[in-house]
Amino acid sequence: MRRGWFVTAGVFLALFAGTAFLSFKLPLLDALGPGPGFFPLILALLGGVLALALVVELKRDPQAPAGAPQPDAEPFMPDQGALFRIVGIIVLLLAAFTALDPLGYRVTSFLFIVLMLLVLGVRNYLAIVLVALALSFGVFHSFYYWLKVPLPIGEFGL
């Protein structure tokens, strides 16, 4: 878990270094005063110093800083079952976002709910189909027609 803090501090450093680099390309000062690059540059420099301080503190003292996970903290990686569920959720979300425009909300959300419930361990197939129908076609009807919330229709008119 502590290694996670080192990695995060490194990501912060990279983020702030990149921001500082990009800020220098923007006007820092102009005739009216501070330009578009001024505020991000100040933030990036401040953030960079603090991220460095975090790295130094993590290296210097295994108990520091207050709030950081201690060396005996629980492992960062979840167990295999949990990892399957987490990766499954992310993959299904990626697939749903890709399918949403071509397939439309109704078909995409029906498939999404069916597969999601299977990934999460539900095995009552009748309940899965009924819930998926309600959350896809039922929700579409309520949102699109009653609440006038725009949802994608898709190439097949669904």
Next chain:
Amino acid sequence: MVDTFHHLMAGFAAAATPTNLMFAFIGCFLGTLIGVLPGIGPAAGTAILIPLTFQLDATGAIIMLAAIYYGAMYGGTITSVLINVPGEAASVITCIDGHAMAKKGRAGAALGIAAIGSFIGGVVATVLLVLVATPLSRLALSFGPPEFFALMIVGLVLVTSLAGSSLLAGVLMTITGLLISLIGLDPVRGAPRFTFGIPELFDGLGFIPVVMGLFGVGEILATAEKPYREVIKTNLRGLIPSREEWNRSMGAIWRGTGIGFFLGLIPGVGAIIPTFMSYIVEKRLSKHPEQFGTGVIEGVAGPETANNSYANGAMVPLLTLGIPSSPTIAVLMGAFIINGLAPGPLLFQERPDLVWAVIASFFIGNVLLLILNLPLVGLWAKILEIPYQYICAGTLLFCIIGAYSINQSIFDLWVMLGCGVIGYLMRKLSFPLAPLVLGLILGPQIEKSMRTSLEMSAGDFSIFVTRPLSASLLALAIAILVFAAMQFAPKEIRDPNAD
């Protein structure tokens, strides 16, 4: 004061129209539902439900979203008492004595006193909000850009120093939030910044997809790590507390009201601190502190009252100064912005009809919540019987609808997912998310007020320290930061004389 009374009466007239009453009711109902369902916090819940308000006028939309917010604060109690799982973070402390009461067969009394205490806390806090809103907004109208800059810095510093267990992590998250807010067109010159030629980034990253990702998708990914809880069946009887329980609760309710309201005025305190403080105060004042934890009704009445009083008190900095105190209030601020409104002192001048209707709706909402929570508590308990997998799948689907429908943009969905993964990882690493969200929503205003101030002074930074109010506020921010740094410092620095 007469003016305030007239405005409030006009607000009641607007809030009590059948349409707005219905929006308040729907908001309270959905909010309670969000509070009841563990795993969906009020911030994500409020953000997810924003699309429901697209077809409403601004007043109806804000009334409904505010009702969702304080409804969620009510609803979190039910799961704390019945299944020892807080529906939202502020109800954590209620698990201790609330669930112990449930084990003794007094779940009904615990839920009853929580609902009554929440009602009293909510109503009294709204009265206090009415009393302070006008003078505070008038005072804020005298602020120039340097004062607003300093005020927002104080708000950010408070949030940062109170949000998590590490000050350094809090500050880094705040800066990240501020930097994310700068993506898009520069608010002063209109120059594109950090857009990498991607047209969707010209308007910046959407606040709602980011919040839904961090708090909605992130929370669901975190929950997916643990085995899903068993279905729970409960029996509820006797919602009205006994005379003895009532007598023991009254003091706790009034103290909880005061603690909640005054801590609600301070940006960054969050809803958890008032509830814990109320619990500690009750334990200290009790003749039998050793009984706390075994099912003492004061341990439910005080924190639950403080929770709801805080929810209403936290509206003061939002409505009068335009400063959100917590991620959920930041979502509400986002809803104001989506409706073309800027919360703050000018709103009292430009849209008094809306502001006072929303404030009046708080009174109505608290009555509605009492009705929803006492007779319908059995219904909420039944909802807990729905297996969590269905709730999880449904929540993800509503996140998709919510993030997509704001701009009808698939890009916003990718933003939501990216933020969801970041939110999950940050949760695992104990990096606080609240400072990031507050930085994200306050960033454009902080930059604008800073740059306008510097334009006023022809680039001279001393403008921030030569104006008394701005100088005082910045000194306060530094003092808070130094105090917080001392709290987080190693023991040998805090107390050099200690062995």
